[in-house]
Structure formats: structure tokens, C-alpha cells
Amino acid sequence: MTQVHNHEYDVVIVGAGGAGMRAAIESAPHAKTAVITKLYPTRSHTGAAQGGMAAALANVEEDSWEWHTFDTVKGGDYLVDQDAAEILAKEAIDAIIDLENMGLPFNRTPEGKIDQRRFGGHTRDHGKAPVRRACYAADRTGHMILQTLFQNCVKLGVEFHNEFYVLDLLLSEEKGQTRTSGVVAYELATGDIHVFHAKSVVFATGGFGKMFKTTSNAHTLTGDGVGIVWRKGLPLEDMEFFQFHPTGLAGLGILLTEGARGEGAILRNASGERFMERYAPTIKDLAPRDIISRCMVQEVAEGRGAGPEKDYVLLDCTHLGAEVLETKLPDITEFARTYLGVDPVHEPVPVMPTAHYAMGGIPTNTDAEVLKDNTTVIPGLYAAGECACVSVHGSNRLGTNSLLDINVFGKRAGRNAAAYALKAKHVALPKAPESDVLKLVETLRASNGSENVATLRKELQVEMDRNAQVFRTEESLKHAEDVIADLRARYANIGIHDRGQRFNTDLLEAIELGFLLDLAEVVVVSARNRKESRGGHMRDDFPDRNDADYMVHTMAYKADDSIRLDWKPVVITNYQPMERKY
Amino acid sequence: MSDIAEVQSFTVTFIIRRFNPETDTEPYWQDFDVQMYSTDRVLDALHKIKWDVDGTLSFRRSCAHGICGSDAMRINGRNRLACKTLIKDLDISKPVYVEAIKGLPLEKDLIVDMEPFFAAYREINPFLQTSAKPEKEHIQSPEQRARFDDTTKCILCAACTTSCPVFWTDGQYFGPAAIVNAHRFIFDSRDEEAQVRLDILNSKEGVWRCRTTFNCSEACPRGIEVTKAIAEVKQAVLRGVR
Numbered sequence: 001m002t003q004v005h006n007h008e009y010d011v012v013i014v015g016a017g018g019a020g021m022r023a024a025i026e027s028a029p030h031a032k033t034a035v036i037t038k039l040y041p042t043r044s045h046t047g048a049a050q051g052g053m054a055a056a057l058a059n060v061e062e063d064s065w066e067w068h069t070f071d072t073v074k075g076g077d078y079l080v081d082q083d084a085a086e087i088l089a090k091e092a093i094d095a096i097i098d099l100e101n102m103g104l105p106f107n108r109t110p111e112g113k114i115d116q117r118r119f120g121g122h123t124r125d126h127g128k129a130p131v132r133r134a135c136y137a138a139d140r141t142g143h144m145i146l147q148t149l150f151q152n153c154v155k156l157g158v159e160f161h162n163e164f165y166v167l168d169l170l171l172s173e174e175k176g177q178t179r180t181s182g183v184v185a186y187e188l189a190t191g192d193i194h195v196f197h198a199k200s201v202v203f204a205t206g207g208f209g210k211m212f213k214t215t216s217n218a219h220t221l222t223g224d225g226v227g228i229v230w231r232k233g234l235p236l237e238d239m240e241f242f243q244f245h246p247t248g249l250a251g252l253g254i255l256l257t258e259g260a261r262g263e264g265a266i267l268r269n270a271s272g273e274r275f276m277e278r279y280a281p282t283i284k285d286l287a288p289r290d291i292i293s294r295c296m297v298q299e300v301a302e303g304r305g306a307g308p309e310k311d312y313v314l315l316d317c318t319h320l321g322a323e324v325l326e327t328k329l330p331d332i333t334e335f336a337r338t339y340l341g342v343d344p345v346h347e348p349v350p351v352m353p354t355a356h357y358a359m360g361g362i363p364t365n366t367d368a369e370v371l372k373d374n375t376t377v378i379p380g381l382y383a384a385g386e387c388a389c390v391s392v393h394g395s396n397r398l399g400t401n402s403l404l405d406i407n408v409f410g411k412r413a414g415r416n417a418a419a420y421a422l423k424a425k426h427v428a429l430p431k432a433p434e435s436d437v438l439k440l441v442e443t444l445r446a447s448n449g450s451e452n453v454a455t456l457r458k459e460l461q462v463e464m465d466r467n468a469q470v471f472r473t474e475e476s477l478k479h480a481e482d483v484i485a486d487l488r489a490r491y492a493n494i495g496i497h498d499r500g501q502r503f504n505t506d507l508l509e510a511i512e513l514g515f516l517l518d519l520a521e522v523v524v525v526s527a528r529n530r531k532e533s534r535g536g537h538m539r540d541d542f543p544d545r546n547d548a549d550y551m552v553h554t555m556a557y558k559a560d561d562s563i564r565l566d567w568k569p570v571v572i573t574n575y576q577p578m579e580r581k582y
Numbered sequence: 583m584s585d586i587a588e589v590q591s592f593t594v595t596f597i598i599r600r601f602n603p604e605t606d607t608e609p610y611w612q613d614f615d616v617q618m619y620s621t622d623r624v625l626d627a628l629h630k631i632k633w634d635v636d637g638t639l640s641f642r643r644s645c646a647h648g649i650c651g652s653d654a655m656r657i658n659g660r661n662r663l664a665c666k667t668l669i670k671d672l673d674i675s676k677p678v679y680v681e682a683i684k685g686l687p688l689e690k691d692l693i694v695d696m697e698p699f700f701a702a703y704r705e706i707n708p709f710l711q712t713s714a715k716p717e718k719e720h721i722q723s724p725e726q727r728a729r730f731d732d733t734t735k736c737i738l739c740a741a742c743t744t745s746c747p748v749f750w751t752d753g754q755y756f757g758p759a760a761i762v763n764a765h766r767f768i769f770d771s772r773d774e775e776a777q778v779r780l781d782i783l784n785s786k787e788g789v790w791r792c793r794t795t796f797n798c799s800e801a802c803p804r805g806i807e808v809t810k811a812i813a814e815v816k817q818a819v820l821r822g823v824r
């Protein structure tokens with residue numbers, strides 16, 4: 001029998017990746033805080049991040065946060081909210097120092113300062129040349145961030161509820177305002193349900209790359225948090241913008257950091273030509289990701305791909321030498337050896353774009369408060385990290401700006417959530433707050449239809465790769481929309497095997513697929529509606545950026561059985577949109 | 583890369599130790615025949631079984647490329663990550679045996695209770711302790727940074743600890759992973775509380791339990807020289823850190 005437990009906290013943080021734990025470190029010393037996470041904290045995908053975290057420390061060459069702001073705005077193809085980008089770049093410096101002071105073992109310069117390296121799109125003086133702005137720890141920067149934040153949570157005695165899946169957000173209307181009273185979670189070990197009554201709730205649930213087949217994302221990145229918010233009728237922003245990282249291991253999607261190109265690696269086509277010279281003469285292989293991914297796909301489409309099927313290009317690191325590879329890029333060197341049997345010291349590595357990062361998500365203001373329309377916040381509800389859209393990344397995120405985002409806005413979310421909880425009262429729980437989750441879980445547990453969860457998920461992933469990836473058209477997106485509608489209908493007729501209470505991962509995969517299907521539809525519908533090309537969203541049928549009609553954020557709302565689309569203005573402070581050339 | 587075009591699949595037999603606490607009194611072994619490619623991982627086999635044959639098969643996984651530490655298990659009697667063990671590196675003329683790691687309470691199939699493992703980790707104060715309040719970063723030379731590089735790589739997968747015969751028989755022993763994480767701070771030039779950790783590890787459940795069987799070093803999927811780290815901690819207990 002499923003049991004229901006009740007808990008009461010000031011602040012509940014959903015997710016224990018970089019954003020969630022950074023928030024917890026801010027909140028726990030001041031307010032009674034719980035972190036609820038479906039994975040053990042150190043399993044979170046922040047640990048997979050490799051290349052670095054940007055901050056204009058100017059430790060190795062001249063740099064300024066203003067240049068960083070400009071690069072972020074331009075990298076995002078001007079769809080960035082410039083007030084937010086300015087906060088990101090300014091607070092970056094403290095964010096790095098915070099992490100170092102907490103114990104993060106950054107690589108060092110000969111003088112013992114934090115070392116920095118080049119990364120795509122980060123330049124000196126508004127695009128003049130690449131600049132060394134990425135602080136890093138070999139190619140394990142995310143691992144070190146995740147470990148350091150976890151260590152500091154242990155130090156502070158932060159309370160974790162590990163392997164608890166949050167499946168519902170509790171909202172109610174009070175005095176004409178939408179307010180939250182907490183969340184409802186499912187405990188993997190026992191199958192029990194837990195109601196968390198809280199004054200503030202922070203969503204930090206990460207991305208949803210698993211809607212694509214070729215992805216750098218973990219199996220568990222299924223967009224649950226974003227999906228929950230969506231099902232509650234709250235809007236999602238800029239969902240059409242998904243980043244395809246140029247260098248995934250061909251056929252596998254496992255990431256090889258852009259830090260490799262930062263250290264000097266070069267992309268080549270079948271004839272050995274350094275093709276990026278043709279497309280981005282100034283910064284070549286360090287152009288932003290959206291541009292490089294498109295060039296790679298184009299090289300392959302025009303018959304210049306390498307390999308027996310001519311279906312990938314090559315990342316050439318051979319001239320870097322064993323020493324640089326072993327000391328600055330040891331993990332990716334090992335990935336290529338282990339998973340492709342290719343030794344980067346001696347041979348170029350087969351690569352192709354891999355679905356990597358969700359620019360869109362839960363709209364928030366710069367205080368990390370969740371918006372229910374273009375301007376109204378929901379008091380006490382916060383979001384930060386990859387699940388959120390502030391928007392500091394616009395239509396294309398620069399490398400090293402996400403580890404930065406999770407630290408800057410994770411910190412803001414935690415601090416503001418605690419401050420809010422100290423002055424607010426608990427909102428009364430709705431009647432039987434667990435009922436929706438109980439119904440969802442019991443229906444799926446008993447499901448015995450003829451459709452298989454894994455089959456539907458695979459069909460979704462294949463369709464998204466084929467029709468909603470680097471290049472999109474009205475026709476491809478319409479096709480994807482129809483396929484998703486069909487998959488959603490078939491999802492209603494799934495059957496699972498495991499009817500047990502304990503560690504029922506079969507049941508949870510079914511629930512996760514539900515979120516993926518919901519979000520894939522939002523991605524595709526938003527993409528169809530944006531009849532221009534900008535950043536990560538490339539329409540073959542509308543190849544140019546169209547500022548007159550589309551210099552606005554997309555806001556998608558769930559409306560009964562359809563999706564309603566609206567727009568939200570972009571905040572422009574200092575930088576007028578210009579053509580994006582590198 | 584030359585053989586990438588040869589896509590040849592073959593049947594591999596996996597024999598998996600199953601246990602469902604809701605229905606079984608004892609664990610038992612169950613066979614599955616799976617079509618595999620040589621570049622597939624053991625994790626792919628587990629997924630094929632779960633997704634196509636038996637959805638009740640339960641295991642943890644997330645990243646699928648050896649960095650999250652979710653899927654340590656015993657594969658042919660050795661502790662390894664399922665996502666880092668390729669079929670081509672196994673002798674598939676014989677069945678492949680897969681079971682949960684040993685020494686932690688079995689929960690279901692390949693899932694164990696990790697709480698005792700993390701409790702040992704928490705015991706050694708796994709966080710930087712310093713009274714210094716630098717205006718910016720602490721200064722640390724590349725050499726000082728290199729001193730503890732190896733042990734910063736730990737992903738807390740428990741492969742080492744649960745391959746240790748001392749840990750199997752003495753559940754109180756901190757185990758290699760906790761010592762590795764103590765090492766990471768003891769040899770960090772910025773940390774001031776090395777002695778406290780050394781005192782903890784000098785206790786009866788500490789480093790002296792280690793019998794240097796080297797199982798842990800062989801098990802570590804991150805290539806950390808675990809036995810060497812333990813030896814350095816033993817030395818530091820006797821002679822001090824520097």
C-alpha cells in the first residue's frame with residue numbers, strides 16, 4: 001500500500017545539480033531547507049561538464065566584464081536580455097572566487113593564480129580576437145564544481161532527500177495571486193508519496209536533452225521540472241532554441257569539450273581541409289556552437305564528410321601533443337580511446353553535432369522568481385540553472401556560460417528563497433495535495449496496454465534528430481508535430497512490467513517519457529512558429545534573422561488540448577542588434 | 583577506426599543475480615541472451631533486457647560514460663562501471679555474470695543501499711577547512727595543485743570500497759573511498775586541518791585496517807592509484823604531512 005508522509009520546511013529545493021546545491025548553500029544557513037533530488041547529488045549531470053566556467057578575472061590577459069556581456073549578447077544572437085547578461089558577467093568574478101574559496105581545485109598559472117583558457121565566442125574588445133576567459137580544472141570543471149558544492153553542503157549539514165522524484169507543484173490562488181504551498185514527491189526506495197509543505201520552492205531540475213537520440217545528456221535528463229511547471233499552466237519561454245554542440249563522438253553523442261579547440265584543436269573535412277576558415281575567417285574553430293554545427297552538417301551534406309559513410313567530420317588534436325592532451329584534456333582523450341578506439345594523440349577523432357543544452361525553459365526575472373506571464377511573478381516560486389530561462393543565453397549559449405549561470409542564478413535563487421521564507425507564512429495546502437500524484441502513479445503502475453515505453457521513447461528521439469535538429473523546415477517540423485501527436489496518443493495505451501513498490505524504475509521511466517513527450521511538442525510548435533533563423537534555431541526555409549518580426553522571446557502556454565503562443569519583449573540596454581559575423 | 587564499417591552482432595549470454603525484496607526470500611541467477619555489438623557497453627545490455635524483455639530488472643545509471651558513478655557492479659567477479667565496460671573487452675565465449683557490488687545491503691537486483699558508504703565519506707570531513715580569508719583566490723602553485731590531483735578525480739562510485747575484503751568482513755572500516763577523499767584534502771596546500779583527519783584515520787576503523795590487497799586500485803574506473811593514496815596517508819599519520 002502506498003503511504004503518504006508529510007513534511008514542513010521553509011525552503012524546498014528541487015534538484016541537486018550545480019544550481020540546486022548552490023542555492024542550498026545560500027539558503028540552508030538562514031532557513032529550514034530541504035533538497036529533494038531524484039539522483040544522489042553527485043550523480044547530477046553538472047558533473048559531466050568539462051571545459052570551464054567563464055569570468056573576466058583577467059588573470060592571464062586583459063579582460064573586462066563588459067566585453068563578456070557583449071560576447072554573451074552577440075553569442076545569443078541578440079535574443080539575450082541584456083540586463084541579465086550584465087549581471088551574469090559582473091557576478092561571474094565573485095562566483096569563481098566563491099568556488100575557489102570553498103575548495104575548488106582550479107588549474108593554476110605559474111604565479112599560483114587561477115588559470116584561464118580560450119573558448120568559443122569569448123573575445124577581447126568586442127570581437128577582435130579570442131580571449132582567455134574560461135577558468136577550468138583540466139576537462140573536469142563540472143565534476144569539480146559538483147564535488148565542491150556537495151562537500152560544502154556536507155559541511156553545512158544540508159538535508160537531502162535522495163532518490164525522491166518530485167512529480168507535482170502545489171499552486172493555489174490567494175487574494176488574486178497565484179502562490180505555491182510546496183511540492184509532492186515519489187520515493188524510489190519505497191514507492192511512498194511525500195508532501196512537502198514549504199514557503200519557497202526552487203526548481204533546479206536541469207535540462208531535457210533525452211528527447212533527442214544523439215545527445216551529450218544523461219539518461220535522467222528528461223525535463224521533469226519544466227514539464228511539471230508546464231502541466232500547471234505556467235508558460236515556457238524560448239523552447240525552440242536547443243543547442244547542438246559541434247563535437248559529440250560520432251554515433252554516440254558523448255561530448256568532447258570545446259576546450260579542445262580552445263587549446264588549439266582543428267576541425268577538418270575528409271580532404272583534411274580546415275573548413276571553418278571559409279565560414280568564420282576571424283575566429284575559425286572558435287566560432288560559437290550554432291555556427292560550427294551548421295557548417296559541419298553542411299560539409300557532410302555537400303559530400304565532404306569523412307569515414308566510410310562520409311557522415312562525420314574530424315577533430316584533429318594530433319598537433320597538441322601527448323602532454324597537453326594528458327594534462328589539460330585527459331578525460332576526453334580517454335573517452336575517444338574507450339568508446340571509439342581512437343587515440344587522439346595519433347589520429348583525428350570522428351565527431352558530429354550532439355543535442356546539448358536547452359536555452360529555453362521556465363521564465364524567470366533576474367531575481368530567479370518564476371513568471372506566470374510576461375511580468376507577473378509567483379511569490380515564493382523560483383527557478384535556476386538549465387531548467388530556467390532568465391534569459392542570459394538568448395538563442396545560443398556560449399560555452400562556459402552555463403556553469404556560470406548555475407552559480408550566479410543558483411545563488412540568487414537560494415538567497416531570495418530564504419529571504420522570502422523568513423518574511424512569509426506558509427500558504428495552506430490544497431485538500432488532498434497528494435491526489436494527482438497518487439492517481440498518476442497508480443494508473444501507470446497498473447497500466448497493461450500494448451505500447452512499450454522504450455519503443456515510444458526511441459521513436460520520439462529518432463524523429464527529433466531527423467526533423468527538429470540543426471536544420472529545420474516547415475515540412476520537417478510539421479512532420480515532427482504529427483509524429484509527436486501520434487506518440488502521445490499511443491502513450492495513453494502503454495503497459496509496464498513492474499507492479500512493485502520498491503525501486504520501480506520501470507514506472508519512473510514511463511513518467512519521464514510523459515514529460516519528454518509534452519516538452520517535445522512545445523519545442524516543435526514553438527519552432528514552427530518562428531519563421532526565421534536565429535542562433536540555435538536554423539530554418540532552411542527562412543535562412544535569415546528577421547528582427548522586424550522576431551526580435552522577441554516566445555512564450556508558450558498550455559491551453560486545454562493545444563498550445564497558445566505569445567511573445568515577450570527582449571530587454572535591450574547597451575547593444576543594438578547587429579549582423580553576427582566572426 | 584578501420585573496422586567501424588563491419589557491423590557484426592552476436593549473441594551474448596548474461597547471467598544476472600536477481601532479487602526482488604517484495605517477492606523473493608533469496609537472490610537467484612537468471613539468464614538472458616542479448617544481441618550485442620562489440621562496441622556496446624554492458625549498460626546497453628542491461629537496457630536491452632529492461633526495455634525489451636523484462637522491465638522489472640532494476641539498476642542505477644545516469645551519464646552512461648563513466649563520470650556520474652551510478653552503475654558500479656560486479657561483472658565477471660570484478661567491480662566495474664557497466665557504462666565503461668565494453669563487450670569487446672569481455673570473453674563472450676562464456677556467459678557474462680553481473681551482480682550487485684558486495685558489502686552494502688542489497689535492495690533490489692543490482693541496487694544496493696549506498697547510505698553506509700556516504701556515511702563513511704562524511705566522517706572524514708570532506709571539505710576545505712582554512713582560516714585564511716584571501717581577498718581573491720588562495721595562491722597555489724601548479725606543483726602544489728598537482729600533489730593531490732589524482733584523488734580529486736573520485737566520483738564516489740564505491741567500486742573500490744566494495745572490492746575490499748576488509749570492508750566485506752568489517753562493516754565498520756572506513757574503506758578506500760573515504761581515505762581517498764581524505765587524501766584529497768590532507769595534501770591540499772590550502773587546507774589547515776590535515777591533522778584532524780589523520781587522527782580520525784589513525785583510529786581503529788582507519789587506515790591500519792588496510793591489508794594492501796590492491797583490489798581497490800584495480801577496481802577504480804577513474805584510474806586513481808588508491809593503494810598509493812592510502813600508503814601516503816599511512817605515512818602522513820606516522821611522520822606528518824610535509
Ligand SMILES: Cc1cc2nc3c(=O)[nH]c(=O)nc-3n(C[C@H](O)[C@H](O)[C@H](O)COP(=O)(O)OP(=O)(O)OC[C@H]3O[C@@H](n4cnc5c(N)ncnc54)[C@H](O)[C@@H]3O)c2cc1C
Binds near residue numbers: 039040216356384402
Ligand atoms: C557533457 C556536458 C558538458 C558540459 N560542459 C560545460 C562546460 O564546460 N561549461 C559550461 O558552462 N557548461 C557546460 N555544460 C552545461 C552545464 O553543465 C549544464 O547546463 C549545467 O550543469 C546544468 O546544471 P543544473 O544544476 O541546472 O542541472 P543538473 O546538474 O542536470 O541537475 C539536475 C538535478 O535535478 C534533479 N532532478 C531532475 N528531475 C527531478 C525530479 N523530478 N525530482 C527531483 N529531482 C529532480 C536531478 O536529480 C539533478 O540533481 C555541459 C553539459 C554537458 C551535458
Ligand code: SF4
Binds near residue numbers: 738803805
Ligand atoms: S576512488 Fe575510484 S573506485 Fe573508489 S569511489 Fe572513487 S572513483 Fe570509485
Ligand code: FES
Binds near residue numbers: 643646649
Ligand atoms: S552511468 Fe554514470 S558512471 Fe556509469
